[in-house]
Amino acid sequence: MSNVLEFRGINQSFGGIKALSDVSFDLAKGSITGAIGPNGAGKTTIFNVITGAYRPDSGSVKLNGQELLGLAPYRIARAGISRTFQNIRLFPSMTVWDHMLLSQAPRTPMLGRLIPARKVTERAEEMMELFGITGVRDRIAVSLPYGVQRKVEMARAYAMEPQLLLLDEPVAGMNHDEADHLREVLLGLRGRGLSIFIIEHDMRFMMALCDEIHVMNYGRKIAGGKPSEIQSDPAVIAAYLGEDA
Amino acid sequence: MLSSYQAGLVADGSILLLGALSVYVILSTGQLSLGNAGFMAIGAYLSSWLTVSVGMPLTLAIVISAAVSAVFGLIIGFPALRLKGLYLAMATIGFGEIVRTFFLNFEPTGGAGGFSGMEHVPLWYILGWTVFTLGCVMVTERTRWWLEIRAVNDDELAAGLVGMNTTVTKLMAFMTGAAIAAVAGALFAHQTLYIEPASFGFERSTEFVLAMILGGSSLAAGSIVGAALLILLPELLRDFVDWRIAIFGALLVAVLLVRRQGVLDRNLFGLARLWRRVN
Amino acid sequence: MGVSIFIQQVLNGLTLGAVYTLIALAFSLVMGILGILNLAISEIFMIGAFVGFSLITAGVPVWIALIGAMIAAALVSIVIARIGYEPLRNANHITPMLSTLGFSMILQNLATNTWGSDPMQLTLEGWLETRFSFGLVSLSVVQIVVFVVTVGLCVLTALLIQRTDIGRALRAVAENREISRILGVRPRRMILVAFALSGLLAGAAGVLVGLHYSVITPYIGVEIGLKAIAVMIVGGATNIWGALLAGPLIGILEVLTVAYGGAAMRDFVVYGFMIVILLVRPQGLLGGSSKTSGGRV
Incomplete structure (x- = not known):
């Protein structure tokens, strides 16, 4: 291997x-x-x-x-390479959904970032599904319980492929x-x-x-x-x- | 129809709105610029020189001035990468003062005597630029570009670790802000028909910041409210006209103490959206 | 001939530099200890100038006018600390700076309405008028007063900060507010002390500028006070002693620019110098490691 x-x-x-x-x-x-x-x-x-x-x-x-x-x-x-932090570092002003979109942005071409492509939103949905955070999609991430925040952080990291x-x-x-x-x-x-x-x-x-x-x-x-x-x-x-x- | 006095107020308000917007774009990445009057001066002088001395059409002159100002934004933005918070604010104060004294000494554009000869632009032209610029920023606010800008403001380190080139984001914001301020300056020059270095001092920079903070610093639409407040309040408070500046100062302190995000904020809009979804 | 003009210019530059030193010290006391930029200091300085002027015009001896102006300026500074800084002390650094900007607007407006926006002229009488001549170089009593008061206030500030319990407490707050609290320092009181000290210095600078130029306007806050920010940066914003070096340096630089490059170039040179320093050595000439200057903001 x-x-x-x-x-x-x-x-x-x-x-x-x-x-x-x-x-x-x-x-x-x-x-x-x-x-x-x-x-x-x-x-x-x-x-x-x-x-x-x-x-x-x-x-x-x-x-x-x-x-x-x-x-x-x-x-x-x-x-x-993507990572999470021991003391969670989410973006304080953003919803869970924002996090999912943002972390895919660097891999999309400049103009493609204007309007999220279907591929991007689909992956965002998939990430939330995977880590069980679909229900808190529109909540400000840092207002969620600690354990949920960890999941958001992991979903953000994994969304970067x-x-x-x-x-x-x-x-x-x-x-x-x-x-x-x-x-x-x-x-x-x-x-x-x-x-x-x-x-x-x-x-x-x-x-x-x-x-x-x-x-x-x-x-x-x-x-x-x-x-x-x-x-x-x-x-x-x-x-x-x-x-x- | 508006009287010419009222039209003048609307024009002033539009220019102020653009100035507030220029501060807003830069502040959205967490950088406070107290020198945007410098970019405004560049736009005012360059566009006036282009229309008066070169004979260029105004729209082209504005576009060129905005582009040149953006280059200056890039130049002043580079130190911004090394300087944070207050140090950046102080550097931008220095930049604004340097631009002002440059024009004070620069005889080809009249030095301390100022520059004139511009042709008056109609109100619709000023409004057109304002609506166009504000519209561009408000549309951008709904894209992922803006998420990147907010990410830099929220947590620069984490933004880098999700793969964002925060350097580029900050420089772009500075260039955009500089360009918008230049548009404001160009319109100002062709509205007042006479410009002098004293029009672009520290007070002008702070006026932009004031409009932006009062109106709401978390969304572009706040600049509408801020500019309207700054233009209309003196009209409503004619009896206190001597205390105009002090009232604004007190208002600024009060807003920071009571409602830091300004009159409008993102959540207010968020609530409206939630309301629509519930119904 | 050329040499004596040069010496004369250096002397004039040192006088201006002394004023810058005091205002810059006022800025960096608050910046170094509390980590915020109090923009209102430039207007407190202006208020100090007007209070001093009014007292002198009313026939009060210069020394008493100086002290009166200092106290008035300190009181204004304390009010700003109470209303404009304390409630915002846990916000990010930009927020309290904006609130001090609000206070500068109020103070400037207050001054234009109280004393008018036309320049105010002071006619000095008696011993203050005297000038000593050494060949082509001359030194006025006012200049000597400026030097003596500046050096005296700097020494007093140094003694206060280095030798007294209040100074130790201030330094503890500057190092780490949380730890200082554990050590029994009351940070809230120290905030007021820092603001008051800074107000005293700015007020004194106002009176000195009034004596030196014998003309003041409500706009000297922006014209002279803002430049003291450049002085603070050049000296090192977190090292309050940087101002002692940078004040005279920039004062001389400015006066020489006026003498040999034209009056309108002066601000260009001063702010250009500041920006170069920010780029090349952001911690300032006497600042510590660049890490501390970055950590503050």
Whole structure:
């Protein structure tokens, strides 16, 4: 299986503090990969490096063989990576429907953005259907409950037709049923060929969802492999799972 | 028929509306320009020179002036990419003052003595431009272009991450605003028939901002209300004519305190739409 | 000959620069501590000039007129803080700036209705009239008064901010309003203090300008006050001491432009300088890292 993303030898420091030390991993095409680790382990930093918010000191990030480092965030987004945020970032003035239209705009030619084509509105409807937010179509997105906002954010990200979807703690604020539903949705997306990279603290959710999991601690990757392998890895148990127990 | 005095009021109101609109387009991306009188001056002087000294038809002169002003909008818009909020507002104050002093020193257009010789335009011509420009902005407001503009205002970082080139969006807004202000300036010049640098000072820029904020800063139609207020209120309050500016100032403060979005706002229209759907 | 004219111009430039310094300091006190641009400061300065003028014309000694004008300006500033800033302090930075714009309109209108829009002339008498001549260069007592008052007020402001509890509290609010609250500072009170201080400085600048030019109009707020914004930017908007460098610098630059380039060029040069600084070094000459100047807005 080929890789959608190759994240190689990344070092990232902020004023002398090393946020990532020589972190490398690959994301297989059409897979769901997770990143776990204690707070401050560098998981969100990885997202910020991939999406172009940070410029790492060294290393390389390739999407389907194309180097991403040095590209402006919007170019990386257009290349096929979309993300959600740990603390949701929706557009405060916009309805759910606006979000669905807006996120498809960059892929349409300039004049095509004047009046939404049927293709665009159909995809917008489909996204809302998929994430179960059709009922709140005309509501201002930020006025919705937290869990629903997360769904809107994911729908916005997926509406961009990404090749790789980055989700930062998607089940935070959701109850068990909602989390289970989300897992089904994400498995469905994988079935359509989408690659997904998730940061999440909810171990139950992650173990049942991910094909592969990378474990971060103090800016280093300390383990990586199938969920079952991770669970029995002594380094992981010591560094992370051990703390919880 | 309107008396010539009333026609003058309508013309002034139309020009003010365009000025407010020029601020509105730029503000919609979250950037406040306090220098749009500078773009207005460019439009006024260039179009007057083209019609008087070159003998060009007015409409062509207006189009050219708007295009040139848009180029200046691009030039002043570039710093806008690096400057945010108050720093941008201060830079635009500087821009407006620089344009004003440029014309103060520029003898070919009369320097401090001003420039004249323009032919008076009929009211319908001014109204035509105003309706056309306002219509264009209001139509654009209903497109996804406008969603992109609002996205830049709402959250620039998130806008970039959904793939939007926020740089282009902000520059386009600045250029559009500059062009609209130039149209206002050209019409102003051919309405008053005499222009001087003092007509395009800081007070003019703030007048545009005032009309836009009072009328409603979240939609283009607000500029209609704002311009109407600024033109009609002094007519209604003849007894307080000396206190006109102070009344507007107090009104501005009051609106910011009580109803920040201005008289009209997007939700008011949203409510109307909801009402139609329910019935 | 040429040298003494140059020295004379530099002296005149320093006088103007001293006034700019005070107004710019007034702007940057509010900008640096509260992160907002109080546009009304330029009109508070103008009001200060008129109050001082009226008092001097009524026969009040200059020193008392100076203090009276400062107090009047500070009171106006406090009113603006209470009505125009406090209720809006959690809005984005543009909103309170617009409300101060509303107050500038009110103040200017108030001045034109109270004192008329024609220039007001002040005839100085007695010791204020004296000029000292050194060859071709001359220095007036008024200029000396301007220098002494400016330096004195800057020193007092510096002492207040660096050495007193009020100053420490102000700096704490500037650093982080939430944390300062935890440390027991009352931000609301500090807002008033910052506005009052800024009003005192602007009021003093008004009186000095009146003495220096001996003519004032209600439009000096826009003509001179707005230029102080350029001074603040050149010096560094978040570093209140930037004004001490940029004030004299721009004062001299402006006077030399008038002397050698023509009077009408002066604003062109001053605002051009400001825009160049904004592009090349947005944090200003004495500003900290560009990060802080970006973070404020």
